Amino acid sequence: MTDAAQTQSAKGHPGTFFAIAFIWCTITAVTLLGNLPEGYWTAWRNLTMAVTTALGTVLGIATSGTGDVLTVNGFAMRIIRQCTAADYIVIVASAMLLYVRHRIGYRLLGVVVAVPVIVLANACRLMVTGVIGSVSVAAFNLFHDYLWVIAFALLVFSIWKFWVDGGFSVSKDTARRVGQVIAVSLAAYALLLLLREPYGKVLAATSSTFYRLLSHETLSAIILDGEVMVYRGAEVVIPLDNMMEQVNQAIYLGLMFPLQKKGDWQMAGMTLFGAGFIFVLSAFFITMGCLQAVASGELGLFSFLAIGSVVHLALPMSIYWIIASLRSPGPEAEVSL
Incomplete structure (x- = not known):
């Protein structure tokens, strides 16, 4: 058995190596499909x-x-x-x-x-x-x-x-955990929807910071305009992203909820760290899409978003797998989704 297989077998779920390989393969596959x-x-x-x-x-x-x-x-x-x-x-x-x-x-x-x-x-x-x-x-x-x-x-x-x-195997415990994931995902999304404007402004400001660092365009900005992230330059306005990042956060928090145990502040901290990582990475994706749009126009942005949409869908699962693999071994390790 390979080292990767041994890592996967250790707790009955994937680990960091699997999660990284998964993201890489999905990016490669969707890029090939695009051609x-x-x-x-x-x-x-x-x-x-x-x-x-x-x-x-x-x-x-x-x-x-x-x-x-x-x-x-x-x-x-x-x-x-x-x-x-x-x-x-x-x-x-x-x-x-x-x-x-x-x-x-x-x-x-x-x-x-x-x-x-x-x-x-x-x-x-x-x-x-x-x-x-x-x-x-x-x-x-x-x-x-x-x-x-x-x-x-x-x-x-x-x-x-x-x-x-x-x-x-349909059991009360399995049904309860599936229900928890669905309920928490929907509740988290509802909360993010209520906080859409302040949350979006912080996301836009973070994206702007990344864009200015990478492009050296100090007078340009990425702003939240209604429900869409928009690049605003000296002579052009380009719509970029419709804040799918909120959906990613909702799915991630739903997946992580069954891993939370009373008094387990380490897992709670790791969960918050994962949510922060998704936020920062999403801001970076918006920045990269903006760079593509400015350099190659709408076609360049469309091609990037086609790849980025798959990454966004795969990201919550990848972060979940990584954090679940880092948790302390014990009896609770076998009851996670």
Whole structure:
């Protein structure tokens, strides 16, 4: 058994090496996917729309697709790459293939099973989102932009976790822990939503500091304009980011909650450190996107955000794995999610 496998087997969950390799592989994979011919993404989009349309037929909900527009219950949605769940598939496949505690055959089987599950779950997501949109556009924006991102990220983590354990045994303890993760993630996001303006201003100020250090443009700034981070230079204004960092924090805090024990201030401190690290790294991502936008225009920013979106989705799980692996060994080590 390799050193990496021994590290993973020690506590039954991955460690720092796995988390770093996972982030690196997801970045590499999504970069390679970005260079595929447009026909590949068209075919993947068509598959997504076909599965959703079939699901609508089964459920008796009027659903149709034309070109890149999917209509559910009379509500039209444009299906882009991020709507196909391709990023989530990259994440779960990378996590499974890198987990060397299991044999390669089991890892490949996990990918084969996980991909159609995610495709079907994504069709359900689009169906529900379309129905919500047909009732309220404001509710559609909330569910589409934020709540579904949280739910789908937790779904991907759950698929991976159940696969790692070799199956899912439904018990009161497991149900309680899953409920804790979901409840805390949603509560954390609700709190961050209430604090959106002050939180966003601090994030923008941190991003501005990074940008000025890297670009030497002392008169430029990154500011919060409504719900979007915006670069404001002498002659140009460029929208950059819609603060998905809040979603990352919510998912991370949800995953970390079951690890908290009464009187364990070390774990509480490590959890706060992880949240701070995600904040700083998110500010750095906004800065790098700004540099790409200023240097290469909208196309450069779009290419960077395509990669950055996968990193954002993978980041909460990676920090969770790192901190969980650093906790003091003991009986409680076996009860974490």
